[in-house]
Amino acid sequence: MRFTSLLFTIVGLISLIVAASSGLPRSFAAEQPPAIPAWLKAHVGDGDGQISQVVLQRARALYRQKLSEGAVKNPCYFAMDATRPGGFARRFYVICEADQTFRAVPSGHGSGRNVPGANFANGIQCAKNFSNAMDSKLTTGGPYVTDETITRFKGYYRGSAGKSVAFSRSFVQFDGEGDTANARPRAIGGHPAVLLRGVCLRKNPDSPYANKDGYVPYGNLVNYAGGRSNGCTSWTPSDAERIIPLMKEPTTLYIYPESRDIDAVAQAVKAGRSPSRAGLYWNASCLSQIRIPKFWPKETLEPILVQYKKDHPSPPPRPTPICKGQ
Template sequence: MLPKTLHLTVVATVSALLLMASSALATERSEDIPDWLQNHVGTGEGKIAPVILQRARLLHQRKLREGAVSNPCYLAMDATRPSAGPGGEPGRRFYIICEAEKSFRAVSSGYGNGRKLQRANFSNGRQCAKNFSNAEGSKLTAGGAYVTAETRTSFKGYFTQSGERVPFYRTFLLFDGEGETDNARERAIGGHQARFLKWQCRFQKPDSPHADDEGYVPYGRLVDYTGGRSNGCTTWSEEVSAEILALVEGNPTTLYIYPESGDVDAVAAAVRKRQSLVQAGLYWNAQCLNHIGTPRFWPKRDLQPIINAWRDSLPQYTPKPLPICN
């Protein structure tokens, strides 16, 4: 086994070489980017960083060649961007790109909020993501290559709308990953509407297909967390969620999420050495980097045992039935 200091040096060197190779390949292909799309490239609000667009396009082109997808549109996400824009509106860090239609949209999306455990604090703040991981149960975002898969719609409970109690259903779009993200299904990683039902009580509705053995259904308050944090999934507003689901239902496409583990490690190393990211050929949103200090990627091999031990330490819990609604 290599000494720890030597191991870290090897990891940093390999990460830097991979980033240089990726950057060189992306530069070769950057000339293929049409002029109308070049107008959306940049680091400002509503723009997509060059490295993210280049990698997203390369992933989409590769999957088209492989026959894995035929959808002319593709998706990308920049998880280094802040949750709120300059005016306090949800920050735009998710991209829907349809080159055939010359269409580019930058919309809001959530990132993983993580956990704060006794042995490890890998939680993220509301504005910027500092921690990333591919460990199951980490509730963190893992950057890399994905392909959208099937959808699953589930009943969440009843809520009040226009004075009536109506059911709330939420559709979940599954992702299939590769490489470090190949455990996306194990982690239940995908995309869905940024709303959940906070249960408060239950009421009798025996005619509901969702009623329990006693004829009760759960009732709660609908909470919208558009642009905020999630359990590691990609989350969108109600409008954007409907648009994306219509775009990929039965017609999968690619999704590239930045940053990957190598990006996080390389940026962290540059920050510690007080190097300029631009001069080092690296990218991170400047506002968030200033906010979080040094980002960190928690590999599954390191974090999974901590999460599993925490789970094993939890006492047995039997959920209590919801109170009856007034």
């Protein structure tokens, strides 16, 4: 009996160590996912278009957990590694194990802001700052489940043939837990990295989108796929056309790094230790550029942003101007 009791104690300790080392909540590690299949292992690595081991392990664990709970039924799941370079480097992953497909595409990260008392702005290439604070415009790593997709008409733009083209943009809402639990009030989700700028109203009463006075918005189409986002996950328009339909059925998205990863890497760097030798992961090229990453918890950052908003109130909204020549 003593031997059996000792054996159970050892097994329990091992389970706790696995959960801690994986960086996942206990619920993630309660049921270990099956071994990574050979076809998927071929995509594991730290090169462009590959997925790093810890990112895949956590994404699979989250997906299988939500499958077992009945929260998702989608045969595909998603992951993102926000420690990798942005721009057009591939760091967002579409994984469909049922049909053995893996795809890596570019995605944007949160731009952040620079306000009195806190500079948490990110460069285009590498993200140094992360946060779950309202109005921070920063990425938050952790578990998400995709939810409803909303498509809205934004206006017209002039196409390559000189004709007016109607522009609608789809937005997929994400729901999170833990650090990501406020994803919905923050309006965090996924969408194409394209928008209209310089919008004005033009008379077009025959348009199905015309207002009661017969006007519709017109603007210049801007593609910012090589830049940053407001904290959402953004893709090139062509990639979004493939990804968003796959999210019609709810599924999981895991974004790395979580706050615990950021804090652990920062502590290692400050102590002069190599994160990789300490068993931690961060993309090496971006770490050399940002030096020390930082997570700004909402409890710290939101009071600063609230005060900034009080000190710098937004001007009252102005009506959309009429296009010149109307």
